[in-house]
Amino acid sequence: MKTIVIATKNAGKVKEFEHMFGSQYKVESLLEKKIDDIPETGVTFEENAIIKAEAVRDHLNCTVIADDSGLEIDALDGRPGVYSARYAGENKDDEANMEKVLQELKHIPRDRRSARFVCVLAVALPDGSVHTFTGTCEGEIAEARAGTNGFGYDPVFYLPGYKKTMAELNAEEKHRISHRGRALEKLWAQGRKLLLDS
Numbered sequence: 022m023k024t025i026v027i028a029t030k031n032a033g034k035v036k037e038f039e040h041m042f043g044s045q046y047k048v049e050s051l052l053e054k055k056i057d058d059i060p061e062t063g064v065t066f067e068e069n070a071i072i073k074a075e076a077v078r079d080h081l082n083c084t085v086i087a088d089d090s091g092l093e094i095d096a097l098d099g100r101p102g103v104y105s106a107r108y109a110g111e112n113k114d115d116e117a118n119m120e121k122v123l124q125e126l127k128h129i130p131r132d133r134r135s136a137r138f139v140c141v142l143a144v145a146l147p148d149g150s151v152h153t154f155t156g157t158c159e160g161e162i163a164e165a166r167a168g169t170n171g172f173g174y175d176p177v178f179y180l181p182g183y184k185k186t187m188a189e190l191n192a193e194e195k196h197r198i199s200h201r202g203r204a205l206e207k208l209w210a211q212g213r214k215l216l217l218d219s
């Protein structure tokens with residue numbers, strides 16, 4: 022089976038990529054590789070995805086996919102955005118991040134709680150090229166947490182069409198509509214050749 026390296030230390034992402042790449046690839050991640058933390062110095066998801074993919078490609082000399090993603094809340098002018106992972110502090114605490122968002126939106130009514138998840142996948146190839154694919158998922162910030170599936174901000178991300186939070190969907194349902202699922206769908210449609218040729 023072919024191996025694909027995902028430049029992430031986020032166990033929630035790894036689980037989703039294992040699910041989505043399914044039977045076709047063996048997924049490897051930075052959880053089992055000795056690579057120093059890569060400073061995410063970009064100001065866009067695209068910049069950070071490229072930084073992570075290129076750093077690991079340059080280290081391992083193989084095709085690498087990186088995922089930079091986060092939550093944009095309209096009432097907060099797009100925050101936490103690229104700072105989603107460290108919104109409540111350097112230790113990347115999902116619970117504290119959700120609490121901060123809920124507090125900031127405490128007095129914001131339902132019709133002004135719109136938000137979206139954004140995911141940019143960057144594929145860095147050994148030939149030096151890099152290719153990006155973007156997916157988004159529209160929703161609202163719930164008034165309280167619900168659900169235990171997924172990771173990150175999923176318990177506070179409400180999908181009006183499903184009357185559920187992202188954390189109340191099962192893995193298949195999430196992948197069908199999520200920012201990550203949609204970005205991967207584009208990679209699959211437009212960039213699959215990149216993976217097959219590398």
Ligand SMILES: O=c1nc[nH]c2c1ncn2[C@H]1C[C@H](O)[C@@H](COP(=O)(O)OP(=O)(O)OP(=O)(O)O)O1
Pocket residue numbers: 028029030031034061088089090091092105106107118138171172173174175187199201
């Ligand atoms: O499907 C998702 N469901 C809920 N929350 C999500 C999702 N996708 C991203 N998120 C949140 C988690 C984290 O707060 C931030 C990603 O930050 P981001 O820098 O891309 O990832 P990270 O630092 O956790 O791991 P790494 O850079 O090693 O891939 O957005």
Ligand SMILES: [Mg+2]
Pocket residue numbers: 061106
């Ligand atoms: Mg990160």
